[in-house]
Amino acid sequence: MKITIFGTGYVGLVTGACLADVGHEVLCMDVDEGKIERLKNGQIPIYEPGLAGIVSHTVEAGRLSFTTNVEEAVAHGVLQFIAVGTPPDEDGSADLQYVTAVARSIGQFMDGYKVVIDKSTVPVGTADKVRAAVQAELDRRGLDHDFDVVSNPEFLKEGAAIQDFMKPDRIVVGTDSEKAAELLQEVYYPFNRSRDRMVFMDIRSAELTKYAANAMLATKISFMNEIANLAERLGADVEAVRQGIGSDPRIGYHFIYPGCGYGGSCFPKDVQALARTASGVGYDAKLLNAVESVNYAQKHVLFDKVSHYFQGNLDGKVVALWGLAFKPNTDDMREASSRTLMEDLWKAGAKVQAFDPEAMEETQRIYGDRDDLVLCGTKEQALKGADVLVICTEWKEFRSPDFELVASALREPVVFDGRNLYEPEMLDRYDLIYYAIGRGTNQFSQV
Ligand SMILES: NC(=O)c1ccc[n+]([C@@H]2O[C@H](COP(=O)([O-])OP(=O)(O)OC[C@H]3O[C@@H](n4cnc5c(N)ncnc54)[C@H](O)[C@@H]3O)[C@@H](O)[C@H]2O)c1
Numbered sequence: 095m096k097i098t099i100f101g102t103g104y105v106g107l108v109t110g111a112c113l114a115d116v117g118h119e120v121l122c123m124d125v126d127e128g129k130i131e132r133l134k135n136g137q138i139p140i141y142e143p144g145l146a147g148i149v150s151h152t153v154e155a156g157r158l159s160f161t162t163n164v165e166e167a168v169a170h171g172v173l174q175f176i177a178v179g180t181p182p183d184e185d186g187s188a189d190l191q192y193v194t195a196v197a198r199s200i201g202q203f204m205d206g207y208k209v210v211i212d213k214s215t216v217p218v219g220t221a222d223k224v225r226a227a228v229q230a231e232l233d234r235r236g237l238d239h240d241f242d243v244v245s246n247p248e249f250l251k252e253g254a255a256i257q258d259f260m261k262p263d264r265i266v267v268g269t270d271s272e273k274a275a276e277l278l279q280e281v282y283y284p285f286n287r288s289r290d291r292m293v294f295m296d297i298r299s300a301e302l303t304k305y306a307a308n309a310m311l312a313t314k315i316s317f318m319n320e321i322a323n324l325a326e327r328l329g330a331d332v333e334a335v336r337q338g339i340g341s342d343p344r345i346g347y348h349f350i351y352p353g354c355g356y357g358g359s360c361f362p363k364d365v366q367a368l369a370r371t372a373s374g375v376g377y378d379a380k381l382l383n384a385v386e387s388v389n390y391a392q393k394h395v396l397f398d399k400v401s402h403y404f405q406g407n408l409d410g411k412v413v414a415l416w417g418l419a420f421k422p423n424t425d426d427m428r429e430a431s432s433r434t435l436m437e438d439l440w441k442a443g444a445k446v447q448a449f450d451p452e453a454m455e456e457t458q459r460i461y462g463d464r465d466d467l468v469l470c471g472t473k474e475q476a477l478k479g480a481d482v483l484v485i486c487t488e489w490k491e492f493r494s495p496d497f498e499l500v501a502s503a504l505r506e507p508v509v510f511d512g513r514n515l516y517e518p519e520m521l522d523r524y525d526l527i528y529y530a531i532g533r534g535t536n537q538f539s540q541v
């Protein structure tokens with residue numbers, strides 16, 4: 095089937111590549127000329143495991159192509175996927191300007207039936223706005239083409255995006271059109287063969303389903319972080335508690351890892367946006383607001399621990415930092431906990447020597463050259479001349495470091511672990527002092 099995708103970010107590019115992989119003819123359109131130029135030259139603008147291979151072989155096979163030409167994009171597919179950004183507005187609500195811009199473009203150039211499919215995460219009621227924007231352009235042109243608007247939210251996780259798209263837990267489709275439903279069933283058939291993963295519903299429920307899923311996951315994390323903070327003050331070990339509660343299938347082991355807060359382009363913005371949606375309809379979403387404020391505080395917890403260790407005097411201290419990306423297997427730094435930590439440290443006069451397996455370029459792009467940030471080529475280099483080590487991201491290569499080297503390279507033998515990667519005895523053997531999250535016998539969680 096001929097498919098157009100607007101937006102070549104994490105969602106647009108992964109969707110385009112995976113749909114082309116199973117045989118569809120996909121044209122991806124983006125307004126960012128530099129990005130399209132790079133894609134045309136075979137360069138992938140983001141780090142996502144497995145993506146480069148699929149893009150290159152589908153481009154070679156002629157099933158995936160890229161353009162900045164809106165008219166060509168609208169003409170190409172009967173299915174028009176919108177996968178552009180919906181960043182937070184000043185008040186935290188979702189900014190829909192990119193979504194409505196695409197809707198207007200579709201109305202401006204469509205020459206027959208189209209299904210406009212919203213894959214971006216958008217507040218309830220957006221499909222009505224998309225429909226109105228398309229219709230307004232058709233009215234302006236004096237045309238009466240038939241079209242449907244569908245909500246088809248995306249649930250992929252960065253770092254595992256290909257796997258998530260190829261083997262989805264569910265494919266949510268919100269539609270009031272049988273014709274659109276049949277077309278979506280056909281598009282997703284290759285991903286739906288082993289069992290029926292498609293969940294059809296009305297459009298508003300589909301839009302809310304996406305926010306509910308992210309808000310539920312963020313709630314689990316903030317809940318565990320709250321338990322971790324309590325455990326520190328009560329002399330309990332949150333890792334034991336995690337295993338103790340996870341074994342109950344009603345709770346489960348997923349998404350109950352405590353840490354230095356959740357980041358990324360989705361949880362922070364979607365929890366906020368849902369809370370703003372709630373207040374827009376006169377409902378005070380107390381739980382959502384609490385999830386957000388627990389996370390805000392949690393992102394400062396590592397700094398508090400380091401500052402407490404140095405008795406509030408961080409001026410001139412050098413902190414080795416392992417992990418910059420908001421999670422492993424991505425170079426994405428959006429809302430990363432490492433950013434809160436670095437900014438807190440800089441304000442206190444400390445210097446950071448950082449290493450991340452993938453996010454160095456992105457860090458350089460965000461912060462530029464500054465005297466208090468040194469980007470190091472390896473995790474070992476980051477330790478040289480540093481006072482202490484802090485870990486923000488649970489990359490695999492940080493799981494079994496050479497502790498002897500860590501102990502000898504640091505001026506003070508202290509490790510602050512924001513992801514609870516180690517068992518305390520492992521570090522004890524090397525006389526390393528270990529501060530983790532929610533594990534320990536004092537309120538600053540020295541294990
Ligand atoms: N990143 C994720 O893991 C993820 C997962 C599920 C859902 N989502 C949601 O999907 C949406 C897209 O997220 P993303 O992370 O892929 O965003 P992104 O910022 O990585 O990419 C968005 C792309 O859209 C392009 N764009 C903007 N206006 C355009 C227009 N008028 N026409 C064509 N292209 C245009 C931008 O240039 C950019 O390349 C958001 O609503 C997000 O919340 C993201």
Ligand SMILES: O=c1ccn([C@@H]2O[C@H](COP(=O)(O)OP(=O)(O)O[C@H]3O[C@H](CO)[C@@H](O)[C@H](O)[C@H]3O)[C@@H](O)[C@H]2O)c(=O)[nH]1
Nearest residue numbers: 248249250251252315349350351353356357358360420421
């Ligand atoms: O037990 C856990 C699990 C995750 N995190 C943190 O939560 C954040 C988000 O992680 P994850 O959900 O794995 O990454 P995302 O790529 O942001 O994916 C989320 O956001 C996407 C965009 O909406 C959705 O599509 C996905 O289903 C949803 O998991 C990261 O900072 C993680 O470190 C924890 O602190 N503890």
